[in-house]
Amino acid sequence: MSKEIPYKIYLEESEMPKEWYNVRADMKNKPAPLLNPGTGKPMTAEELGGVFCDELVKQELDNDTAYIPIPDEIRNFYKMYRPSPLVRAYCLEEKLQTPAKIYYKFEGNNTSGSHKLNSAIAQAYYAKKQGLKGVTTETGAGQWGTALSMACSYLGLDCKVYMVKVSYEQKPFRREVMRTYGASVTPSPSMETEVGRKILEEFPGTNGSLGCAISEAVEVAVKSEGYRYVLGSVLNQVLLHQSVIGLETMAALKKYDIKPDIIIGCAGGGSNLGGLISPFMGEKLRGEADYRIIAVEPASCPSFTRGKYAYDFCDTGKVCPLAKMYTLGSGFIPAPNHAGGLRYHGMSSILSQLYDDGLMEARSVRQTDVFAAAEEFARVEGILPAPESSHAIRAAIDEALKCKETGEEKTIVFGLTGTGYFDMYAYEAFHDGKMTNYIPSDEEIAASLAKLPKVEG
């Protein structure tokens, strides 16, 4: 009955998902629609089509179709780096001396170093299919920009990346990886766009922000013939593509008759968390199974745990539609000492609705505790985790230690979204005892939330 469980469960290529799973189809309370900030009305396909590819607009707005076929070209690309392994953390379990059984779905075995590639190739594919010349995007820590560069290089599509200036300068290696894949990388704010010039005039020495880079990328996409804008998180389409993570995880678990009790993912905009939990949440929504699902976010950018469920702008420049989500306010900028991604002020509308409906939990963790978990994990499991992923490691270790106290043999599954090769400055600060924790005050968050746009809905 119970087969011996290997260290790494690999699916056969023939067992890889042939369809993405759209969790919205099983949600009783659908995620709130994007609103046009001008009219306050839901964005139409036509309005969205000026910014996004047509097929992606369709996916963005589709709340009903549960399974959407993955085109063969995308499946073939997936085969270059997928199926990703579901790893039994035998060594971590032994180190912790816990009766819990810990598994992680490892998405870092590709050059972009993270799960971002799953959606990057899909978005690039649809852009190519529509006959476009290229795409524009922004990147902060650089995982998304790298993934998109890879995907565009593979398809022969032009790729313009607006990289937050401070990251452009502090992470030259990320920039060079993107250049290896032939992308043009511009530090943002730049003089190339209206919004960039305006910001530089107003704040001459600014280091840039994700919100500004989004605004620049959108402006260039809208104004350039044959270009569209693409985004690596938050959107419904992104969660759809990322469902490949959860579907593979579920297939691998079922292959060995493993039933998870707790599923844990880190949460910034929700791309990984949403993808990982989708099929499990589907079973939960359909009443077929129950799972504890835990979103883990940084204490320095706690949208779920300290934000408000409200309509807000997706970008700081306020050129994007409004989304209903758990948000800290589009003007909220996490402390500069905060390493890695998960810096987004808001959260996927899908996840926000699920959380609001009490279908999942959320917790925030402090940066130094995250890096302590990262190091503990690296030393026994041999993978150097990204700071983002390490938020999930922290929570998984904490849950496993609870099992040690209670003696419960719970099965914990968490998402290990990527590797930390380009985050060694943060590891260095941690080793040297120079890493600090920043937790925003109630006043700071309240001030930011006070500026939320006034929207009915």
Place this chain on the structure above:
Amino acid sequence: MSKEIPYKIYLEESEMPKEWYNVRADMKNKPAPLLNPGTGKPMTAEELGGVFCDELVKQELDNDTAYIPIPDEIRNFYKMYRPSPLVRAYCLEEKLQTPAKIYYKFEGNNTSGSHKLNSAIAQAYYAKKQGLKGVTTETGAGQWGTALSMACSYLGLDCKVYMVKVSYEQKPFRREVMRTYGASVTPSPSMETEVGRKILEEFPGTNGSLGCAISEAVEVAVKSEGYRYVLGSVLNQVLLHQSVIGLETMAALKKYDIKPDIIIGCAGGGSNLGGLISPFMGEKLRGEADYRIIAVEPASCPSFTRGKYAYDFCDTGKVCPLAKMYTLGSGFIPAPNHAGGLRYHGMSSILSQLYDDGLMEARSVRQTDVFAAAEEFARVEGILPAPESSHAIRAAIDEALKCKETGEEKTIVFGLTGTGYFDMYAYEAFHDGKMTNYIPSDEEIAASLAKLPKVEG
């Protein structure tokens, strides 16, 4: 009969090798023994035991046992990151429009980023088993130091790494990865050792060299109670452990009835090349099969193609035994513009003997051609290769292009030893057109070879 070949062939854990293969057992002409530089006599087990662990000394001297069991503890560690995939380079084939079938064995899916871990864990395991406190080693580019740090951290063994000063300063990220695993990393030359102090006195501003770092690591090992020295390449024991690469490759090929025509590996000291080709060379030596085997080395450090087969010191400090090998002379230092590893002046004695016996070919490639191949490969195969590995990619592409001319459907297998995440400065130089080629003059090589020690043998 012919099954459809997936993008990635993964063995089951149960199909992983249970024994290493010792190619020396099948060699008619055995590799020449290490000599004591003082007496000119072959090093005895006792003499070697002061520097290396007892079990490793046994492996170093064993020219007869073909199969040596892999201890369970090492096999369990291997399971954390092995079996590594044998990848069919469908995308590269299509890009090149070649009838050749290209496969690569990818060893970069672990945090050390390379194949070095295969021997690091073995050497650390035997040190632990002998009851030692720790090990010392040197590292240049950092792959070996990282791998050893990981292995020692896993086993709770102390790890002292002497890192060539220029790399210590230029590759702070590598250093931080080692620190994450709890290793102490000292820039070499240091004031901690006699040989370090001597060198600093003689050359106050020196940036260090691999040869000097070896000498420091050996000195500390010999003088410290409970420590031994370990090395990541060149030695027979290292090739033995690395045979796991070739054994897995052969098993994966046989699973799909694939018979390779050409096997290609990059060559510095020979750890990867020797491991990859071992079982294939075994078949060749036993007359069971024939393969073209190609060693690829940098034009800036061409030990096979322009060196001499002679006894030489393994280190610049001349504290180590003499080895008979293809060498450029222990004083030869590759040009500073040369990126990545493969900087060693000599070559594994086993490979040197096989090459001298005409059982394999060798060629050298220029640095800019190597990076052009690396970039071409990355853009279609989605893996950012290490500069070292890219030497093999260059040769594989060249062979595939020959097939395109002749129309031959040859099967090419090459070793992709690791990832280039910590080599982005070199990629940057390449992108910016600032990368240059250095090819040593005949006079330079002759001058270095003139200083070879006088040894009969």
